[in-house]
Amino acid sequence: MKTALAALWRTLGIDESVLAEKRLCLFDDASELVLAEVGDDDREWRLTPAATAAWQAMRTAAAGEGITLRIASAWRGIDRQAELIRSKLDRGETIDAVLERLAPPGCSEHHTGCAVDIYQPGGPVLETAFDTTAAFVWLSAHAGDFGFVLSFPPGNSYGYIYEPWHWCYRVQT
Numbered sequence: 819m820k821t822a823l824a825a826l827w828r829t830l831g832i833d834e835s836v837l838a839e840k841r842l843c844l845f846d847d848a849s850e851l852v853l854a855e856v857g858d859d860d861r862e863w864r865l866t867p868a869a870t871a872a873w874q875a876m877r878t879a880a881a882g883e884g885i886t887l888r889i890a891s892a893w894r895g896i897d898r899q900a901e902l903i904r905s906k907l908d909r910g911e912t913i914d915a916v917l918e919r920l921a922p923p924g925c926s927e928h929h930t931g932c933a934v935d936i937y938q939p940g941g942p943v944l945e946t947a948f949d950t951t952a953a954f955v956w957l958s959a960h961a962g963d964f965g966f967v968l969s970f971p972p973g974n975s976y977g978y979i980y981e982p983w984h985w986c987y988r989v990q991t
């Protein structure tokens with residue numbers, strides 16, 4: 819996998835040293851995915867079976883307290899990650915700027931099928947202002963009860979921007 823990723827990274831202008839500099843992990847694409855949610859636009863969001871069960875339990879608990887949680891993004895494969903980066907590069911962004919918001923292909927938690935980008939209907943989507951919503955307040959207090967953690971808090975060690983919307987299920991043992 820690492821050889822193929824290195825070749826892909828070169829085509830995107832990503833130096834392999836970024837792995838060590840940002841202390842990134844390599845993730846395989848999830849091998850088993852199930853339907854976690856269908857969006858208002860009929861897009862199907864998939865997660866691993868365990869992450870799906872945790873997501874659905876968390877969403878139900880939040881709804882019981884008047885909070886609506888929806889998925890803005892879930893599983894995406896290595897190829898899709900590369901497409902997202904290429905799109906930003908094609909719009910003139912530098913690779914350094916892109917890598918503040920997107921992980922290199924092979925390094926995204928989304929590949930694992932355990933990460934969800936969450937929004938509250940009517941609120942900001944994939945924006946820092948998500949942290950002003952009732953959904954974020956609820957997640958901050960309760961997501962851990964369902965195995966979800968905020969992956970990229972302010973000043974995170976990976977050099978990514980603060981992403982209050984990005985939560986990842988950590989396998990419960």
